[in-house]
Amino acid sequence: MTFELIEGHLHRNNTMAYAFKFLTDDNNRYIKSFQLFLERSTEHQCMLDFVHGVLPDILASIGEGRSSLNILGVGSGAGEIDVEMLSQLRLKLPGLKVDNEVVEPSPEMMYNYKVLVSKSPNLEHVNFKWNKMTASEFENHWQEKNLTKKMDFIHMIQMLYYVADPRATVSFFRSLLNKNGKLMIILVSDKSGWGRLWKTFKADLSVGDISQCLTTGDIKSFLDADGIKYKNYQLPSQMDITECFSEGDEKGELLLDFLTEVIEFSKSAPPDLKAGVLDLLRHPDCSSEVDGKVVFNNTLEVLVLDP
Secondary structure, three states: OOEEEEOOEEEEOOOOOOOOOEHHHOHHHHHHHHHHHHHHEOHHHHHHHHHHHOHHHHHHHHHOOOOEEEEEEEOOOOOHHHHHHHHHHHHHOOOOEEEEEEEOOOHHHHHHHHHHHHHOOOOOOEEEEEEOOOHHHHHHHHHHOOOOOOEEEEEEEOOHHHOOOHHHHHHHHHOOEEEEEEEEEEEEOOOOHHHHHHHHHHHHHOOOOOOOOOOHHHHHHHHHHOOOOEEEEEEOOEEEOHHHHOOOOHHHHHHHHHHHOEOOHHHHOOHHHHHHHHHHHHOOOOEEEEOOEEEEEOOEEEEEEOO
């Protein structure tokens, strides 16, 4: 495997598929690597900055003059961002009642979300409904029950990587919106290090039918093609990946798993692929070196869609 520099960017000269195991097939390892990612990155902080600074006005535009709202969180994880959004909504529109549906397939994450709710003050205005299922299972459930409930705000944060058909998934959830509703998608930006990593190694790292090598660039391309209106916001974010370059470092290996979505990538990848991934992760296309640390470009982008 070799690389060449084209217009200042690294490109693969050949591709080969490998029989890797997808990280989310091992729930315990996925959660460990995800928690480490959160510790090493500014991911949640940049989201919280958006939730505090921009989102309240978006929510106010939906809920102004209303007595209640229907909100749906798809792939809500442990609920930290969800609860903060609900708190901001209460500050912006006090007295508003909220029916909040949660879709989350991980029992551990859902348990943590429920614990967080029990410890969070000022959520008496929120009625929670828990759906321990994937987005596709929720879609099947909705259609089988022939439900007609409409949503005022739907958020899909860092979850479209784990569906087989992002376009169809977005289309379904957008169809649930009220006429004044909004669908919010947060994914890594196509301008981020993730975008370069996946563009370069997608053929090697994609596993099965899951579309984990996804950025907002992919979403915007089909939204534009379908004439769907949306607003977008960049959320600058960084991630310390220095440990990835210490051979045998346990945390470095977990971070590499998270970056590649492959279980034990450091041990299972052929030497040339591992070297190529590490070289690209260190390249200015993906990262910068700051005070001896390798800092990965983890920039996110928010897309807010109209019905």
